[in-house]
Amino acid sequence: MVERSAGRGAIPQIPWVFLLGALALGIFSLLNLYLGFQAYASGRPEQASYYILIGSMGFAAMGYMFFRARAPPVRRMLIPRVEVVTTIECPSCGLKRVRSFERGDYIFRRDIPCTKCGGQAVITRIHRKRLPEEARQL
Amino acid sequence: MFITLLLDSTEVVRVISSAGQLFQPQTELGTIIQVIISIAFITYIFYAQRIQSLTMLRQIEGALRRVKAIRDEGRRISIETIRELGKPPGDPTPMVERLLENFFISPTDLDPAGIVGKLEQLLNVRERKFKDEVRAIAPNASRSEANNIENLLEASQALNVYYKVIRHFYLLGKKTMNIYIIMQIHMILPLVMREVEAFSSAIQAFQQGMPIGDGVGALTAAKLMYGHPCREIAEDIMAAEVPFNGRELIVIKATGPGGNVGKPAEAIENILRERKGMVKAIVMIDAAAKLEGEQTGEVAEGVGAAIGGTGVEKFKIEEAAKAYNVPLYAVAIKVDITDVVAPMREELFDATDRAVEAVKRIISERTSEGDVVIVAGIGNTVGIAQ
Numbered sequence: 001m002v003e004r005s006a007g008r009g010a011i012p013q014i015p016w017v018f019l020l021g022a023l024a025l026g027i028f029s030l031l032n033l034y035l036g037f038q039a040y041a042s043g044r045p046e047q048a049s050y051y052i053l054i055g056s057m058g059f060a061a062m063g064y065m066f067f068r069a070r071a072p073p074v075r076r077m078l079i080p081r082v083e084v085v086t087t088i089e090c091p092s093c094g095l096k097r098v099r100s101f102e103r104g105d106y107i108f109r110r111d112i113p114c115t116k117c118g119g120q121a122v123i124t125r126i127h128r129k130r131l132p133e134e135a136r137q138l
Numbered sequence: 139m140f141i142t143l144l145l146d147s148t149e150v151v152r153v154i155s156s157a158g159q160l161f162q163p164q165t166e167l168g169t170i171i172q173v174i175i176s177i178a179f180i181t182y183i184f185y186a187q188r189i190q191s192l193t194m195l196r197q198i199e200g201a202l203r204r205v206k207a208i209r210d211e212g213r214r215i216s217i218e219t220i221r222e223l224g225k226p227p228g229d230p231t232p233m234v235e236r237l238l239e240n241f242f243i244s245p246t247d248l249d250p251a252g253i254v255g256k257l258e259q260l261l262n263v264r265e266r267k268f269k270d271e272v273r274a275i276a277p278n279a280s281r282s283e284a285n286n287i288e289n290l291l292e293a294s295q296a297l298n299v300y301y302k303v304i305r306h307f308y309l310l311g312k313k314t315m316n317i318y319i320i321m322q323i324h325m326i327l328p329l330v331m332r333e334v335e336a337f338s339s340a341i342q343a344f345q346q347g348m349p350i351g352d353g354v355g356a357l358t359a360a361k362l363m364y365g366h367p368c369r370e371i372a373e374d375i376m377a378a379e380v381p382f383n384g385r386e387l388i389v390i391k392a393t394g395p396g397g398n399v400g401k402p403a404e405a406i407e408n409i410l411r412e413r414k415g416m417v418k419a420i421v422m423i424d425a426a427a428k429l430e431g432e433q434t435g436e437v438a439e440g441v442g443a444a445i446g447g448t449g450v451e452k453f454k455i456e457e458a459a460k461a462y463n464v465p466l467y468a469v470a471i472k473v474d475i476t477d478v479v480a481p482m483r484e485e486l487f488d489a490t491d492r493a494v495e496a497v498k499r500i501i502s503e504r505t506s507e508g509d510v511v512i513v514a515g516i517g518n519t520v521g522i523a524q
Binding site: 078079080081082084101103104105106107108109125126127128129130 | 348482485487
């Protein structure tokens with residue numbers, strides 16, 4: 001099965017032949033396990049171990065095949081969205097307030113009305129929130 | 139039944155002893171196991187490299203899927219932003235697709251004499267063409283918004299190139315199953331992915347017009363020139379004359395708040411010409427890639443032209459400084475590669491205050507009263523006015 005919507009240069013998905021093969025291997029392994037337990041119940045431990053070993057190996061191989069072939073999950077947040085804050089200060093009354101960044105904000109924007117005195121406030125800081133610092137050992 | 143069996147100790151001993159018999163070569167079953175192990179061992183001897191190639195291809199494929207998803211998302215956001223800010227009359231998608239596939243051919247270096255001039259001319263053509271095309275797809279965007287759209291498209295373009303290069307090596311490696319082709323991309327994949335992550339962070343910054351890590355130089359200059367009258371000294375470069383301790387500082391930065399780096403070399407040349415070379419020093423402030431272990435926002439001082447890019451601006455600044463025999467001092471603010479085009483971190487914002495102090499100290503130590511000093515804040519000025 002090929003990714004149809006992506007057009008040329010698309011990355012192939014898991015082929016159906018592979019899925020059928022894995023299914024057949026799973027059924028075969030399950031059958032071996034069943035036969036193993038049956039053989040054990042009927043007093044043939046050596047034969048039982050043989051079947052159980054084959055069954056377990058079959059399941060391990062199937063798991064490994066899926067691990068190798070499955071499409072790696074693409075993280076939901078592809079384009080990271082970080083929290084950015086804007087600090088607005090009023091030079092006349094000294095009021096300082098911090099709010100989330102809004103489109104149109106820029107450092108030293110002077111046309112923002114002060115909520116306290118009605119004067120012209122200035123955006124003095126725009127940055128991401130600080131992350132906890134890692135201790136430097138080396 | 140199984141639990142009853144396990145609880146019965148004699149049965150457990152029987153199971154263990156029969157399992158142990160599997161690996162005894164004397165028994166029929168033991169021989170089969172021995173043969174299987176031998177076959178697996180011989181297979182590994184002959185196919186180890188192929189198995190390794192497949193494992194590496196698998197990891198490259200995972201990275202490629204992620205880059206593809208990021209590239210597609212970046213393109214989607216670019217188109218959405220153009221529609222929102224530029225209000226184009228038609229569908230901008232075909233034009234955006236065309237812009238993303240745009241390429242640049244560097245001039246030949248077989249005869250390197252005069253290559254900087256040729257490179258500059260080609261870069262100017264590319265820049266003008268890009269600006270015109272952005273103007274055409276976003277006719278209603280303001281100058282700042284058009285600059286941000288331009289930067290947004292450049293970030294999407296970079297993501298597209300990363301995707302195509304990784305895909306090239308992946309498909310070529312898969313086709314040839316040559317371990318050396320596969321290893322070339324596999325070895326640098328962690329570094330490439332860091333750059334891809336960085337460009338993916340740029341999408342949010344340019345879409346919203348937020349200051350980015352690369353803007354620390356421009357922000358330092360903006361803090362120095364704040365409150366003083368500005369004039370346009372060169373293409374997309376503003377200059378302000380700032381008095382400081384009896385000296386005259388001519389502070390320059392790219393014209394903000396739109397995403398812009400301007401032409402600082404042209405500005406420095408113009409100032410040196412205007413002042414007839416009577417400039418005591420040039421101090422440049424820029425973001426510098428930090429090494430692992432260094433702290434983000436560390437401020438370091440040095441000598442030389444602190445400016446990145448293609449090298450054209452650096453060459454012209456060095457030439458101008460040499461022509462007028464003006465010393466070049468540099469202040470670098472350490473920035474991680476993942477923060478260069480990402481929204482500015484608080485550590486970097488605070489570092490600009492230390493950079494201002496460093497600039498003032500260099501000027502106080504290296505110049506005398508009455509001297510003229512050029513202070514150039516280098517970097518993308520998105521989200522930073524003057």
